[in-house]
Amino acid sequence: xxxxxLATRMSMLFSMMFGKFNKGKKRSPGIKVLxxxxxxxxxxxxxxxxxxxxxxxxxxxxxxxxxxxxxxxIAIMSLAFGFIGSIFMTEKLLFESTDNDMxxxxxxxxxxxxxxRLVTLLILQYLYSALVFIPAGVVYAMYAGTSxxxxxxxxxxxxxxxxFVTALTALCGWIVALINxxxxxKNIVSTVFMMVFFLGFMYIYMNLNNYIGRVILxxxxxxxxxxxxFPPIYWIGSACADGSVTGFILSAVFCLVPFAVxxxxxxxxxxxxxxxxxxxxxxxxxxxxxxxxxxxxxMIVKEIKRFFTLPIYFxxxxxxAIMLIAAAVFIVIKGPDLVPILSKEFQLxxxxxxxxxxxxxxxxFCNLTIAxxxxxxxxxxxxxxxxxxxxxxxxxxxxxxxxxxxVIGLIPSFLCSTVAVIFLPLSPLEIVAVFVFxxxxxxxxxxxxxxxxxxxPRFDWTNETVVVKQSGAMMxxxxxxxxxxxxxxxxxAIVLSKILAxxxxxxxxxxxxxxxxxxxxxxxxxxxxKYMRDFTY
Amino acid sequence: xxxxxxxxxxxxxxxxxxxxxxxxxxxxxxxxxxGEIHGFIGxxxxxxxxTIKACCGILGFEGGQxxxxxxxxxxxxxxxxxxxxxxxxxxxxxxFMPAIKYLNFVADVYSISKxxxxxSIARYAxxxxxxxxxxxxxxxxSHGMKQKLSIIAALVHKPRLMLMDEPFVGLDPVAAHTVKExxxxxxxxGGAIFFSTHVLEVAEKLCDNITIIKNGRLIVTGKTxxxxxxxxxxxxxxxxxxxxxx
Numbered sequence: 113x114x115x116x117x118l119a120t121r122m123s124m125l126f127s128m129m130f131g132k133f134n135k136g137k138k139r140s141p142g143i144k145v146l147x148x149x150x151x152x153x154x155x156x157x158x159x160x161x162x163x164x165x166x167x168x169x170x171x172x173x174x175x176x177x178x179x180x181x182x183x184x185x186i187a188i189m190s191l192a193f194g195f196i197g198s199i200f201m202t203e204k205l206l207f208e209s210t211d212n213d214m215x216x217x218x219x220x221x222x223x224x225x226x227x228x229r230l231v232t233l234l235i236l237q238y239l240y241s242a243l244v245f246i247p248a249g250v251v252y253a254m255y256a257g258t259s260x261x262x263x264x265x266x267x268x269x270x271x272x273x274x275x276f277v278t279a280l281t282a283l284c285g286w287i288v289a290l291i292n293x294x295x296x297x298k299n300i301v302s303t304v305f306m307m308v309f310f311l312g313f314m315y316i317y318m319n320l321n322n323y324i325g326r327v328i329l330x331x332x333x334x335x336x337x338x339x340x341x342f343p344p345i346y347w348i349g350s351a352c353a354d355g356s357v358t359g360f361i362l363s364a365v366f367c368l369v370p371f372a373v374x375x376x377x378x379x380x381x382x383x384x385x386x387x388x389x390x391x392x393x394x395x396x397x398x399x400x401x402x403x404x405x406x407x408x409x410x411m412i413v414k415e416i417k418r419f420f421t422l423p424i425y426f427x428x429x430x431x432x433a434i435m436l437i438a439a440a441v442f443i444v445i446k447g448p449d450l451v452p453i454l455s456k457e458f459q460l461x462x463x464x465x466x467x468x469x470x471x472x473x474x475x476x477f478c479n480l481t482i483a484x485x486x487x488x489x490x491x492x493x494x495x496x497x498x499x500x501x502x503x504x505x506x507x508x509x510x511x512x513x514x515x516x517x518x519v520i521g522l523i524p525s526f527l528c529s530t531v532a533v534i535f536l537p538l539s540p541l542e543i544v545a546v547f548v549f550x551x552x553x554x555x556x557x558x559x560x561x562x563x564x565x566x567x568x569p570r571f572d573w574t575n576e577t578v579v580v581k582q583s584g585a586m587m588x589x590x591x592x593x594x595x596x597x598x599x600x601x602x603x604x605a606i607v608l609s610k611i612l613a614x615x616x617x618x619x620x621x622x623x624x625x626x627x628x629x630x631x632x633x634x635x636x637x638x639x640x641x642k643y644m645r646d647f648t649y
Numbered sequence: 650x651x652x653x654x655x656x657x658x659x660x661x662x663x664x665x666x667x668x669x670x671x672x673x674x675x676x677x678x679x680x681x682x683x684g685e686i687h688g689f690i691g692x693x694x695x696x697x698x699x700t701i702k703a704c705c706g707i708l709g710f711e712g713g714q715x716x717x718x719x720x721x722x723x724x725x726x727x728x729x730x731x732x733x734x735x736x737x738x739x740x741x742x743x744x745f746m747p748a749i750k751y752l753n754f755v756a757d758v759y760s761i762s763k764x765x766x767x768x769s770i771a772r773y774a775x776x777x778x779x780x781x782x783x784x785x786x787x788x789x790x791s792h793g794m795k796q797k798l799s800i801i802a803a804l805v806h807k808p809r810l811m812l813m814d815e816p817f818v819g820l821d822p823v824a825a826h827t828v829k830e831x832x833x834x835x836x837x838x839g840g841a842i843f844f845s846t847h848v849l850e851v852a853e854k855l856c857d858n859i860t861i862i863k864n865g866r867l868i869v870t871g872k873t874x875x876x877x878x879x880x881x882x883x884x885x886x887x888x889x890x891x892x893x894x895x
Binding site (some may be wrong): 394395396397398399400401403404405406407409410411416417418421422493494495497498500501502503504505617645646647 | 670702705706707708709726727728730731733735737739741742745746747748749750753754755756757758759760761762766767770771780781783785818841
């Protein structure tokens, strides 16, 4: 029975991730190939990023006798990455599942139901962990190497750490679900929780090299404090670095006991969790004057409300806006100091062009993560029929999906550009470029995202997470956008740097992107009604 | 007295809708006049929802024509949608919105004046005993409450034609009675109702005319008394279902 439940759960997960987009329409071979390529690129890019991050550690830590710290870092990054990546899915799958009533009415022990869900989450965790463990292991093998037993324990640690992360996300998800059930504006808790954790993750990631530098200089003191303050980290590290059997046994216990405890706790309370209707705080209705607005504006406001109400949507498609604000603050504080540092780092006599390129590049990278238009249409889900029954022109519906993306992306981009102009040395043409390029690139992301979503809609989801994180349109826009940004930089660096100023290049490609946006806008306008007619749920 | 084509509130002519090789609706013709409550009955998968969605402009169709108040659904869908209200069998609403915001959103889409929408929302919310729940997010509503909200949203803009897919599912007896009274009130003022249902007793008591379809095809259409004859609608339905299966 457990196997049947697990098989059903896995097939649900598979169809969630790779299911049909628009009922009845089959994917063309070209699209399948594109997905595979984008998937490979996405996985490759993440692994490359982790590999690059760990390479400096792999070269320095073993040399100062702190190899265990290297593996400890792997465990921490794997934990953080897995937690961030799966907390929303965990909360939905464990605590907001819609098949509880159906399954509980069948002769299935509640522990089996919970167990099948935990195993599904565990498999997801293994995928996240692999993205960290594989490149980190390869890099370590290249620069240092450990004993055979160390490698065995490394593989076993990979297998044992994920249950710990699963337990952590399950328990945290339970706490969040309990809090959410008792407050009126439940999504605020999820959003704040995720933002705090992600900011923490980004802080650690961005300061990791500095921290490693301090470890190398004050290695003994820091290592001692870790060993005494966080022994499990030392156990994991020593098992992999030194092949320590004791370390491995202790770390195995540390990883497995919480999983068993989480399973026991949740299992004992599963029936209560699944069936108790918690009395959420009620918002009192007070009759007051209603505001009127045009249908078009009402649609745009609705989209913006959805963006700020759904934590996963806000977090996944709008975090770039927060990064842009953070970047603006960074420029204000550190801007004047940046030029001498960059000049020394790149050994340039003249900073001409570099500052412009960096500003455009950083803003462009943040713009990539501001793409709500790529999933705005799919998020209608089963409500697509409601939308189709209303007297709304299809073009207006699509415009309403596009405008929030532009607003959320362009305002912080403009802020960042303005601050860059004030605090960084830029020529008059470069000033124009740092405003125009982000405008063009963000518009390109927004229009491209909308068009991708029109062509690859997905209405049959049961969990918004799948649409926002894993839909074809979102993958094309974010990963494709990353490739494009990289290619723009590469083309300039390799081919054009000697003949064209950065600012001129930025303005030229901005013009190309804006022309493409105009073409997309025209195509959508001409075919809007047909596109809307063909959407089915 | 012969009623002219132009007077028909809903005129379905030879409607055909296919999904792949399967004809969900096959050459269906029926019409509804202002002031009429028209019941639409058929087995599961007969084509009722497909027909209703085609009339709303939600689904395209391969053959035939549909006119609402003399306006072609295929040629002027926006004009048609301004005149109709659609209530689906499953009330799929924007769950992230509080109910009052959702009703205000619908009123904005239909360009209803502030005074009119405030009066309508207050009136229907009181009628369905939803006033105290209007500030809650729709996600906190039960199925029945969502159904009531869906009906209120449909009534806010005073539609000429209401297309309802099993509107009584999930409604408590008081709410169901209220809906029936509202339906009769709309028709008395010159509107029309076209609704599908599996509850044949309700169809018998409420409907002026009945259409029965099976496998996408029209079986019988006409006045309720004529269709029913001397037996009950249930007996007629079962007999027709048995006849066609032989």
